[in-house]
Amino acid sequence: xxxxxxxxxGGAPGTLVRRVLPVLxxxxxxxLLWEGARLLFGFSEQxxxxxxxxxxTMFTRTRGGTGPLxxxxxxxxxxxxxxxxxxxxxxxxxxxxxxxxxxxxxPVLERGLMPYVIGSQTVPILAIAPMVVVGxxxxxxxxxxxxxxxxAYLTFFPVTIGMLRGLRSASPQSLDLMRxxxxxxxxxxxxxxxxxxxxYLFTALKIAASAAVIGAxxxxxxxxxxxxxxxxxxxxxxYYNSRPQALYLAILVAGLVGxxxxxxxxxxxxxxxxxxx
Amino acid sequence: xxxxxxxxxxxxNKVYQSGGGPVTALLDVSLSIATxxxxxxxxxxxxxxxxxxxxxxxxxxxxSGTVRVKGKTPAQxxxxxxxxxxxxxxxxYEWRTVRRNVELPLEIMGRPPAExxxxxxxxxxxxxxxxxxxxxxxxxxxxxxxxxxIARALSFEPSILLMDEPFGxxxxxxxxxxxxxLLSLWSNATPRPTVIFVTHSIPEAVFLADxxxxxxxxxxxxxxxxxxxxxxxxVFETRESPRFFTLVTEVREALRATENERVGA
Ligand SMILES: Nc1ncnc2c1ncn2[C@@H]1O[C@H](COP(=O)(O)OP(=O)(O)O)[C@@H](O)[C@H]1O
Ligand SMILES: [Mg+2]
Numbered sequence: 001x002x003x004x005x006x007x008x009x010g011g012a013p014g015t016l017v018r019r020v021l022p023v024l025x026x027x028x029x030x031x032l033l034w035e036g037a038r039l040l041f042g043f044s045e046q047x048x049x050x051x052x053x054x055x056x057t058m059f060t061r062t063r064g065g066t067g068p069l070x071x072x073x074x075x076x077x078x079x080x081x082x083x084x085x086x087x088x089x090x091x092x093x094x095x096x097x098x099x100x101x102x103x104x105x106x107p108v109l110e111r112g113l114m115p116y117v118i119g120s121q122t123v124p125i126l127a128i129a130p131m132v133v134v135g136x137x138x139x140x141x142x143x144x145x146x147x148x149x150x151x152a153y154l155t156f157f158p159v160t161i162g163m164l165r166g167l168r169s170a171s172p173q174s175l176d177l178m179r180x181x182x183x184x185x186x187x188x189x190x191x192x193x194x195x196x197x198x199x200y201l202f203t204a205l206k207i208a209a210s211a212a213v214i215g216a217x218x219x220x221x222x223x224x225x226x227x228x229x230x231x232x233x234x235x236x237x238x239y240y241n242s243r244p245q246a247l248y249l250a251i252l253v254a255g256l257v258g259x260x261x262x263x264x265x266x267x268x269x270x271x272x273x274x275x276x277x
Numbered sequence: 278x279x280x281x282x283x284x285x286x287x288x289x290n291k292v293y294q295s296g297g298g299p300v301t302a303l304l305d306v307s308l309s310i311a312t313x314x315x316x317x318x319x320x321x322x323x324x325x326x327x328x329x330x331x332x333x334x335x336x337x338x339x340x341s342g343t344v345r346v347k348g349k350t351p352a353q354x355x356x357x358x359x360x361x362x363x364x365x366x367x368x369x370y371e372w373r374t375v376r377r378n379v380e381l382p383l384e385i386m387g388r389p390p391a392e393x394x395x396x397x398x399x400x401x402x403x404x405x406x407x408x409x410x411x412x413x414x415x416x417x418x419x420x421x422x423x424x425x426x427i428a429r430a431l432s433f434e435p436s437i438l439l440m441d442e443p444f445g446x447x448x449x450x451x452x453x454x455x456x457x458x459l460l461s462l463w464s465n466a467t468p469r470p471t472v473i474f475v476t477h478s479i480p481e482a483v484f485l486a487d488x489x490x491x492x493x494x495x496x497x498x499x500x501x502x503x504x505x506x507x508x509x510x511x512v513f514e515t516r517e518s519p520r521f522f523t524l525v526t527e528v529r530e531a532l533r534a535t536e537n538e539r540v541g542a
Contacts (some may be wrong), residue, residue, distance in 0.1 A: 180338060182385075
């Protein structure tokens, strides 16, 4: 190849270092601030546990010393939440995609349904989640599906909006070209509108990734759930006075799951959207 | 001309309905273009050149009068894939490699992958992009992108080539080189496509065309048709010949006459 490979994503070896170093810097600063605040204001372990005690808590055994390490149990809960979030992400993503295509083809439907789509997102998810989980449970749906539905509820909205915008962003001349080739509606879609909308879709999916994790956690809050970050947060909050470290660890795991999910979307974007510099 | 014209305008008017009221883009245009002819359309910007071209391509509909393409309606000609089109911007699909951009029309027309690929590569070699098939459009210069766009328009061997200021965004040096390249592509093609080439460069129109159609400012009308009798093949020296200067002057004066007419009106 004689053309320049400059700007090809993932090409330069220095990128990883340049990306990771700032993140590590921020983490180090936060840790310093944390311990600094403890020293400065003299917080007790209960007000703000020391980093040392948090790490220590990570490696205590659960169930009064007979269970697995706390951190292992927590990661297992994080994994459970991740699976729910992923399922909801896929369901919500497909729903959002379908709605966007429908709205693009039938503007009447967009005018009629869009207010409800927007309205759906203004209702607090904390109110919706128990309704969905309990309601679907009564109808005999498995618990994991009910939880995924809550995650999907938060996912479909950004996908609908982003995808609709993307589907409409083909330039007039690129459409003229398709017309000049006498393309079928199917070809207009798959060879032009869909690829044009991919960068928009990925922007939406990045927002949706965090939303799906939040949805999954909230869906684990109603009583009856046995595993997941939501359950972990409730437990840790209950025993906050005797062992505050667990809550901070739960938050940490929630953050890791969210970042991991986001990272997967970014990775997929890099593999698929290769033409943008 | 004994053969029937490939493109025929008969008293065509085109009025756009825009926010500020109706805009007459074309007024009473009648024009016949023969098979294999190279026509340059010239006129000040906004005089309806693009509109005229888009009527041929069934990208706009006339308000009155008729346009015939190969004896058919433009809509039928479009469905028969009778023309290829090149705009001022390359309009390459940025998510496709250069080769797959050239393949696009063939893909839509359902040609087999091996044939598509071979045809695209041979065209890319012809326009000097043989090494860039796997590059993405953003990796190419403006001139190279436009070469790819021309290759794409020629990929399915249309009998008509519509070009709307295709070299308008290029620097003068690249532009003259591309003019020569276009002429050699055109004269080597069998059969030669009929070319409608929109430009507002007088030397470009004279260098390329068999006939230069001079249009008047809004509302666009065919003001004059200047026959370009420069011998072919046209080469570098053509631009330095006395006849070239005479013809450039002739077109320039025809354009000025349209201006005066408007001022006098
Ligand atoms: N889609 C449109 N709607 C309204 N007015 C238009 C449209 N397209 C072109 N026009 C108007 O028609 C006139 C001719 O336009 P055009 O054919 O693009 O001219 P040219 O290509 O010679 O610059 C211009 O005044 C332009 O503003
Ligand atoms: Mg124009």
